[in-house]
Amino acid sequence: MVRELMVEDRSFSERPTCLGEIGPAPKVDRETVRLAHVAALGNARATRDLIRLVQPRVQAVIRIVLGSGCSDVEDVAQQAIIAFIQALAGFRGECEPSRFAARIAVRIAMAHRRRIRASLRRRDDLVDPDDVPSYSSASGLSILAERRRALVRELLEELPEEQSESLALRIILGWTLDEVSVTTGAPINTVRSRLRLAKEALRRRIEADPALSEMLQPEQDEP
Amino acid sequence: MSIVEIHPEDLIDKELRGELSSVELARLEAHVASCSTCGFERLTRVDFRDQLESEMRRSRAGSLDVFKVSPRPIRVFSSRRTRVAVLVLAAAIVMSVAAAAFPSVRQTFRSLSMLSESTSRGSPPARGGFSRRQPGDMFAKASRGEVTLLASTEFLRDAGGFPARECIDVGSRVPASTQGTSVPEHRAVVHNAGVVSDGPSVLFARASAALRRHDYSIASSLFNDLQTRFARSVEARASHVVLGRLALDRGDAERAFGLFQDFLIDGTGPLVEEATVGRARALEMLGRTNDEASAWSVVVSEFPDSPHAAHARTRLEALGVR
Numbered sequence: 001m002v003r004e005l006m007v008e009d010r011s012f013s014e015r016p017t018c019l020g021e022i023g024p025a026p027k028v029d030r031e032t033v034r035l036a037h038v039a040a041l042g043n044a045r046a047t048r049d050l051i052r053l054v055q056p057r058v059q060a061v062i063r064i065v066l067g068s069g070c071s072d073v074e075d076v077a078q079q080a081i082i083a084f085i086q087a088l089a090g091f092r093g094e095c096e097p098s099r100f101a102a103r104i105a106v107r108i109a110m111a112h113r114r115r116i117r118a119s120l121r122r123r124d125d126l127v128d129p130d131d132v133p134s135y136s137s138a139s140g141l142s143i144l145a146e147r148r149r150a151l152v153r154e155l156l157e158e159l160p161e162e163q164s165e166s167l168a169l170r171i172i173l174g175w176t177l178d179e180v181s182v183t184t185g186a187p188i189n190t191v192r193s194r195l196r197l198a199k200e201a202l203r204r205r206i207e208a209d210p211a212l213s214e215m216l217q218p219e220q221d222e223p
Numbered sequence: 224m225s226i227v228e229i230h231p232e233d234l235i236d237k238e239l240r241g242e243l244s245s246v247e248l249a250r251l252e253a254h255v256a257s258c259s260t261c262g263f264e265r266l267t268r269v270d271f272r273d274q275l276e277s278e279m280r281r282s283r284a285g286s287l288d289v290f291k292v293s294p295r296p297i298r299v300f301s302s303r304r305t306r307v308a309v310l311v312l313a314a315a316i317v318m319s320v321a322a323a324a325f326p327s328v329r330q331t332f333r334s335l336s337m338l339s340e341s342t343s344r345g346s347p348p349a350r351g352g353f354s355r356r357q358p359g360d361m362f363a364k365a366s367r368g369e370v371t372l373l374a375s376t377e378f379l380r381d382a383g384g385f386p387a388r389e390c391i392d393v394g395s396r397v398p399a400s401t402q403g404t405s406v407p408e409h410r411a412v413v414h415n416a417g418v419v420s421d422g423p424s425v426l427f428a429r430a431s432a433a434l435r436r437h438d439y440s441i442a443s444s445l446f447n448d449l450q451t452r453f454a455r456s457v458e459a460r461a462s463h464v465v466l467g468r469l470a471l472d473r474g475d476a477e478r479a480f481g482l483f484q485d486f487l488i489d490g491t492g493p494l495v496e497e498a499t500v501g502r503a504r505a506l507e508m509l510g511r512t513n514d515e516a517s518a519w520s521v522v523v524s525e526f527p528d529s530p531h532a533a534h535a536r537t538r539l540e541a542l543g544v545r
Contacts, residue, residue: 060278064271145270152267171264172271176236192232199230199260206259 033093036100040088050088051081054101058084061102064172065109067153076112080105095183099175103183106168113157155205159198162186166194230254230261239268245424246492249461252431253468253497262435423449423456430462439469460486464494467501476508496522500531507538516542 032053038046062076084101091100152171156164169180177195181188234251237243243251255262430445446462453459467482483502490498503518515538522535529535 056279056282059282060275063278063281064274145266145273148263148267149270149274152271170232171268173275174239174268174272177232195232196230199264202263203260206263 028093028096032097036088036091036097037093039085040091047085050097051085054084054098055081057098058101058105061105061173062109064149065106065153065156065168066113067150072112072116076109077105079112080108083108095179099179099183102173103165103169106172107165110156110161110164110168113153117157151205155198155202159201163194163198163201166191167198170195230258230264235261235265235268238265239272245427245458246461246494248427248431249458249465250494250497252434253465256434256465256469257472266435423453423458426453427458427462430465434465434469439473443469460490461494463490464498464501467498467505471501471505471508474508476505480505480509496526496529496531499525500529500535503535503538512542516544520544 032050035046035050035053039050058080059073059077062080063070063073066073066076080101084104087100087104091097152167156168158164159167165184166180166186169175169183170177175183177188177191180186181191184191186194231251231254234243234247234254237247238251251265255265426445426449430442430449433439433442433445443466446466449456449462450459463482463486467479467486470476470479470482480502483498483505486498487495487502499518499522503515503522506515506518509515519535519538519542522529523532523539526532
């Protein structure tokens with residue numbers, strides 16, 4: 001699975017980009033980009049330092065995409081870090097290495113979710129125990145907020161890959177359209193279009209189920 | 224594409240960074256009042272931002288030691304298979320010499336040859352000191368060639384067990400103004416509303432919060448209060464557009480037209496475009512075709528690059544206006 005993803009990622013990164021169509025690039029720390037390039041050459045120390053740099057973000061992203069109840073976080077985090085190291089050869093330095101790693105983590109985590117979903121379908125199970133939101137573990141966090149997050153995660157499994165990646169980078173990681181465009185190498189209007197389609201799917205989900213409208217309600221503000 | 228499906232994504236970004244002006248907030252509220260997906264995105268992005276902050280803190284605190292491997296001494300031979308093969312080879316040389324001199328050693332020599340043969344045929348080696356659920360698994364697979372890794376074996380040894388708290392975070396998306404708090408800024412404004420004086424911005428924020436709760440009667444009441452008490456304030460002017468959009472979406476075209484018209488008498492800023500379009504839509508709903516044509520003409524002439532311009536031209540064509 002890791003190999004498949006990386007082949008895909010390399011082909012993506014090698015795709016020629018039309019810089020004129022992409023919005024202004026976010027500020028990039030040249031030192032960390034240089035570190036990534038040195039690591040890509042096989043330097044052990046640089047690779048270790050780079051992993052230290054990106055590890056917290058990768059773990060956090062994977063926890064968020066998989067959900068707090070998933071027991072595979074550690075394994076998926078390993079896969080993501082390995083995939084990141086493998087993909088460094090194709091890293092162009094147009095964004096922070098941690099962003100690059102976060103994007104890979106999102107893709108690996110989404111692929112994992114899809115695989116689990118497919119596996120459950122084959123076994124004809126009704127409920128994945130890992131997928132049940134763990135409200136009790138989300139101490140201090142709103143149950144409604146967790147339900148909204150769960151809806152987004154479910155949607156990520158159902159959408160086409162490009163749309164779900166754009167939606168994840170936008171909503172889960174909170175990136176701007178320009179940042180999504182630069183990191184994915186897609187023109188900004190393509191990103192906009194993918195997000196529009198993803199939002200239409202989201203709208204259909206909300207409209208199809210009146211109970212979901214409750215998720216649109218924010219917590220009651222204190223007086 | 225209908226008008227309401229043009230999503231003001233940049234405004235949601237600015238709101239999360241705490242850079243949204245009250246006029247922009249009014250624009251956003253006007254859109255969110257009628258767009259369920261943007262309303263959902265707005266709430267969910269705050270949810271995920273809070274969770275990302277929490278997870279980053281957790282990762283830095285080292286609660287998840289992904290790269291901890293079992294401590295083991297550094298060996299001369301990095302692979303167990305190589306080690307076994309070299310030892311067998313050395314033993315074979317010694318045994319050959321011994322066998323030449325002592326026939327009783329030949330039986331032992333045969334046993335060792337069989338062991339060497341089974342190893343070279345690729346019988347599964349032991350796991351090399353890594354326990355199952357540890358990241359060393361993947362690195363071990365990498366070193367066995369099951370996963371290709373660019374880093375050297377030396378790195379694989381060194382990568383284990385570094386303290387997670389030393390990790391540095393780069394590119395954090397959390398605005399400085401909200402670091403250290405889990406209360407989203409737009410909610411904090413509302414939370415503070417009872418403490419801070421009841422000024423126009425506070426009233427506007429409370430009304431906006433009511434809108435987000437879909438509590439339209441309270442929102443209308445607060446906006447009306449704002450218009451009565453602070454009629455000259457920017458917030459009161461902006462509230463005409465928000466209420467206008469709300470009235471339009473609820474089918475009250477007459478009231479919507481009045482509100483947009485009130486704003487446009489001396490309105491300035493980016494809300495003028497919203498109000499002009501809103502006025503045209505209200506007139507469309509009222510069936511006042513001549514007025515509607517004039518209103519859409521204003522949209523086309525004043526805002527030719529607007530995302531609403533295409534719809535305006537379509538309506539003008541439908542109304543027979545060139």
